[in-house]
Amino acid sequence: MTQKAPVIISSESPFASDVFAKRHPALIDRLVAAWPFGPEQRQALFALAEEGVHGVIHPLPDRAADAGLWRDWGSDLYGRPWAEVPFLWAESFFYRRLLEATGYFEPEPWRGIDPFAPFKQAELAGEVVSAEIAALDDVVGLAEAELGQALLLSSLWGNRADLGFQITAGRGNEASGLVADDSARLWELLRSEAGGTVAVVADNAGSEMVADLVLIDHLLTHGLAREAVLHVKPSPYHVSDATLADVADCLRALLLSKGEARAVGERLREAAAIGRLHVRTDTFFCAPFDFTAMPGALRRQFASATVTILKGDLNYRRLIGDRWWEPTIPFAGVTDHFPGRVAALRTLKSDVIVGLEPGALTELNARAPHWRTSGTHAVVQVRS
Template identity: 55%
Template sequence: MSDAPVIRADEPGSFPHGVLAARHPALIRTVLDAFPYGPDQRRALDALLTSATEGVMEPLGTEDDERWAAWGAREYLGRSWFEAPFLWSESYFYRHLLEAVGYFGPGAWQGIDPFRPFKLAELDSPETDGELAALDRLTEQPAEEQARALLHGSLWGNRADLGFRLSTPGATTPVSRLVVDDSASLWSLLPVDTICLVADNAGRELIPDLLLLDHLLHHGRARRAVLHVKVYPYYISDAMTADVLDAVRRLAGAQGAAADAGERLWAALADGRLEVRAHPFSCAPLPYADMPDDLRAEFAAADLTIFKGDLNYRRLVGDRLYSPTTRFADTTDWFPGPVAVLRTLKSDVIVGIDAATEAALVAAEGQRWRTSGTHALIQVGVK
């Protein structure tokens, strides 16, 4: 167990405090505007708005209370949202939001994803059209160059065009924004029989993840892929099975190389070479070090597991204020197999960078580099 302090949101002016005090209230208002919710849902959302900013954490009032009790609810109920660990408060907020809109039912709103309009808007955006069109140029490059570009596309998420265009003559590679680059180590682990990818966001960010998996399968760098998604809407844009299907349909309905990839992904889903998994622990307010035995066994059975995105990084290494020079291997040595991370930095947690890099970043930006989303890393841990 690390002695680095757990991140909390009780310091005004800190990044976590801003998420709870400003981002969460804004999200409630956005969800209210996105759906014609009835009086019951609107009252529940208004109550959550007040509770999240001025009140204390309260029970869910559903059968899910038992699960959340096992995840630590008894310790934090009745306390300010700002006093609990940041990861726990964030997760509990989203679970309360889903209850407020009737996601878990019973009722007409059961199973209606409150974030779906935002996900679909990204898939249907002109930016997505441009990124998919870039795939046609990418297929003209050697397979190694394609792989490198698709890896960077997945890394940068909704700035995926930066990755897809890396192989375009004259393109500018954002290497100065990579604070750690273990990509050579990642490629050295391939080919494998089974690769797992723990997805982050849906919409525009899920497309490059799927394209990366398609490339690995199509070029024989993996015989089989397992894509882990959330079991229900978690945070504003996290991917679920429905989002995977939306993204594959978006690809298949495009033209050129994007359509080819979509058709291959559809076939891979149908014949089992690509499997989608949604484990209940995917929505837990806990680090992956606390995962149950059945999920641990799934990761142990894979030859390589890639965790995508900022939230998964926080859950993999622990949501703590480490010294940035803490070794990545020291925070992931419990993981039951080779593990890699593709992450754009959007929170305070960071490990595995050298002292000179940290000093240069702090001199140039203060601590903003940790949370601005303008820097990224590729980290690999092998026992």
């Protein structure tokens, strides 16, 4: 295994510092504006925003069902400023504290209410998803290989407002934003091992989940997978991360559409009914650790898959570790801990990156100084 690089501490990264100083307070303002929260909830949310910028980390209240777990997970971190602990841990605990503040785990009436649902639903009802769904009728006539690549790229870029099926159908050039592209290796792997299980670890709800579902349908319909397992978060997380309810909403959007989109929805519903499509979750997906710490049952699931496709920035950080890796270190060397073959489809929105060619790194640093965090670049990386 490759020697590990230093863990990213929030204060050492301008991007991470900005998350706590600006993004989290802005998110809490949006939540307060979107919901009829009572005085206690509002006070708890504003206190969390203030604590994240100027205070120290406080543990969950003892009454919380998972207070013991988090007490152990943060035993040496409580009482320290948020900016002085690992960014991956701090970000994860922020969202757990946010759910505590809104009453997500408390008795009625707020129990189980996704505080991010208004934002997810607005995206699902918006023009981006409508354009993706409509454009399915345009791409369905492509040759299988071309169609598969179009759907793969749409899944990769699915949560970018100016991209989607229309662009991958040939009206634009998404490939120009790829700084590493192993997509040919991924298709070769899927074809050589056709008929097995493909696992997809989801990232975002909304337009990205719609694109993920369409890609899964393609793999099942063309025999590249006998069954697909879609892994989602067990509770709301990182604003837009997909839960089972979000998968259901996206499938419903397909089923309420016309043409090819509705046909996709019907095939997916049938696949679920006969056991070819499974939706699963695990509490580990909301734990503050990278994938080296995953439980044995989850490891065995991924080990048995033909390939596990990890979606998005957070899963990438958890796959390789949220560390200051040298960007040219090989992807395979920092993912050899993962059980089984793995592919990462990730739009870059944080500091960590590996697997780049030296020339590409030099060019990116000169041409686009904020390429790591701007969301304008992406990778498809495979360890087979």
